[in-house]
Amino acid sequence: MAKTTFSCSACGASHSRWSGRCDACGEWNTITQDVPLSAGPAKKSLGGKRGQSITLTDLSTEETPPPRTLCGVEELDRVLGGGLVPASALLVGGDPGIGKSTLLLQAAARFSRAGVKTIYVSGEEASAQVRMRARRLGLEDAPVQLAAETNLRNILTTLEAEKPGLAIIDSIQTMWADNVDSAPGSVSQVRAAAHELTTFAKRHGVSIIMVGHVTKEGQIAGPRVVEHMVDTVLYFEGERGHQFRILRAVKNRFGPADEIGVFEMTGKGLAQVTNPSALFLSERGAPSPGSAVFAGIEGTRPVLVELQALVAPSPHSQPRRTVVGWDSGRLAMILAVLEARCGVPFAGLDVYLNVAGGLKVSEPAADLAVAAALLSAREDTALPADTVVFGEISLSGALRPAPQTENRLKEAQKLGFKSAIAPAGGKTGTVAGLTLTRPSDLVGFVGETFGAG
Ligand code: TYD
């Protein structure tokens, strides 16, 4: 049971017993019993002890927006929401070996050259290894300060003394807080380290970028709460065999989420790709069955990608459904709609779907392009050359227009496409030199594109 406390409403002095007169200020009848701050079991609640009251402001209070620093790599600055925000905490997740350390070392060099004092702390590699990588990337003369350390107390002490503008912690799973008993990389260590670093960033005005490893399921290893703590979560994605890498903002308190930056892994580190559509389509050969070009939107920018499908008689009693770069549930839905509304069965057939170039597409607008690739593979008929496809398919078989139709068409036209298939409705504007086919439902689309189906 928490002790009952009393306080004087005139001077605020606290007393253990009630009395008629406050012996601190001499006022009469000012002593009242303190009500607990919170309800709940006495031991577990905040009890009666008061804290300090905080200053409140209104919504119209003017505050100058924090000055952001641009690093000069457009693809990175855009994903950050227009540069690095001071005193922010960021988490960069990705598979091992995908290029996180490379990206952040290059970013560190850029920011340090842009005048931000930058410290790079590696918990995984020795300083000599990081230096070797810097030399390979041609960054050895960048004014970045290095340390190889995992002890969080030592790191925070150093950051406090050095007062950098940006600190990079590679990686959060190697950090070790000595007040937590468990081993580095465990849930409680990761949570403690992320919490300490995030609050340190806010209190000392340092931007902190933490690297986080990703589990097999594709999530940052450690508790989900880490993603809630930080201001910005970026994922670095890509197929190890491909040279393309995509940096995707999945959460950003200072900019749009879903923005992507596209990079290419070269012998001299990561190079930005300013025209991703051209890159994603560069490996495309002559029109062939099972291929459809989807005009997508990633973040604020249109991106064209090739979808590839393969449909083959299945030797298994349970036909295979394999998807790379798209949602497998969504594929099952499209197959069901094609079967139920258009009478195109896929029973007894293995279905493979692949997004070329290692991009992950999550837009529902890819539905129609997926359907086009599947039908084209099944019918063994190539789609008309130089055609882009997009639009959402509903369960009824109706087609819904996709947002930003005009931007998609403009991008297609810019890359030399001659025609587009997009649902009726939706603002198209005038895009010169592009022939539009506008089916209103899936049955109409199948009829128009593949004859009677
Ligand atoms: P790295 O940044 O160490 O990955 P992570 O920190 O995410 O584990 O990158 C590792 C891969 O990148 C490695 O397989 C080699 C390749 N790489 C290049 O192709 N070119 C380069 O210039 C560098 C530095 C790395």
Ligand code: MG
């Ligand atoms: Mg690394």
